[in-house]
Amino acid sequence: MGRKVGVIAVVLVALLGTLAIYLYNRITVLDHEAVTDSVSVIYGAGGNVAVLRTQRGAVVVDTMTFPLQGRRIRALAERLGGGPTQAVVNTHYHPDHTHGNSAWPAGTHIVATERTRAYLERFDSAFWEGRSAGSVPNDLFTDRHDLRIGDKTVRSLYLGRGHTGGDLVVLFVEDRVLHTGDLFFNRRYPNIDLEAGGSVQQWAETLERVLALDFDRVIPGHGPVTDRADLLEFQRFIAELAEYASKSAAAEMSLEETLAAADLEHDAGFEPMSIPFLFRFDRDFAIRRAWEEATGAVQPVDLATPELSGNL
Ligand SMILES: [Zn+2]
DSSP states (O other), X not given: OHHHHHHHHHHHHHHHHHHHHHHHHHHHOOEEEESSSSEEEEESSSSXXXXXXXXXXXXXXXXXXXXXXXXXXXXXXXXXXXXXXEEEEOSSSOHHHHXXXXXXXXXXXXXXXXXXXXXXXXXOHHHHHTTTGGGSOOEEESSEEEEEETTEEEEEEEOOOSSSSSXXXXXXXXXXXXXXXXXXXXXXXXXXXXXXXXXXXXXXXXXXXXXXXXXXXXXXXXXXXXXXXXXXXXXXXXXXXXXXXXXXXXXXXXXXXXXXXXXXXXXXXXXXXXXXTTXXXXXXXXXXXXXXXXXXXXXXXXXXXXXXXOOO
C-alpha cells in the first residue's frame, strides 16, 4: 500500500514538473523577425510586440501577458531597438498587451488613450494597483499623439470603436509600418469586448480610416505580419458579420436561430484562438457578440458611473 502511494506520488511530481516546464516554455519563448531595417516584431504568448530602432534607443509597442515575459521582451527590444527604451505604447487595455509593462522602471514614458487608462482602472485594477502601479500608462491622449525620437516619428491614432472603445493604432511613419493592435486579428477570429466599448457595428468604418493611412506592412494584434490584403479581408468579414447581426436583430431572431442560419463567407481559412477553460474566439463567439450588440443584450459599461475606482 505504502509503496503504491509512493509510486503515485513520484508520477504526480514528474507530471507536475513536466507541466511546469511546458508552461514556463510557453510563456517565455519569444520569436522575432525584421519587418524593415528599423522595425521588428516579437511573437510569443500574447499580443504581437513591435520594436522601433531609433538613434537614441527602442520604442516598444505592447508588452504581452506576464511580468516575467516582460523582462525578456525588454532585453530583446533594447537589443533590436539600439539602446534603452525611450517609450512604450499600449494599443489597448487587455492583459495580453499590457501586463509585461511592469518590467520597465517606474517613470518610463508609456503612451495610451485616455479610454484605455479608464478601462484598466475599471476592469483590471487589482493588477495595476499592486506592484505594477508605476508602469500604468502616463502619457494619455484622445485622438492623435506624435512622438519624435531621433530621426523617427511614432504616430499613435485613435480612429474609432472596434475591438474595444479605446484602441489606438501606431504608425511608424518613416518605415511605413502599422501596428494595428487588436483592431486586426490576421486570419483569426477576433475577441470583441463589448463591455469595454467594442463594437462590431462600427468596426468596419474604423478600419476604413485605418486603411486610409500611409503604410505598406502591417503588424496585427495576433497572427503573422502581413500587408493590406489581409487587413481588407478582415474588414470584409467584420462588415459581413455586422450586417448579418443587424438583419437577425431586425427579424427578432433568437441567438440559437442566428447561429444556426449564419452563412458567412469572408472568414474562409480563419483559425479559432483558445485557451482551454478560459476562452475560445471562434465563429460562434463572433456571431454571438455581434448579435448581443445588435439586439442590445449587452451594453458597454458607463465609465462615468461612481463605481469607477479611479484611485490608481
Ligand atoms: Zn485585445
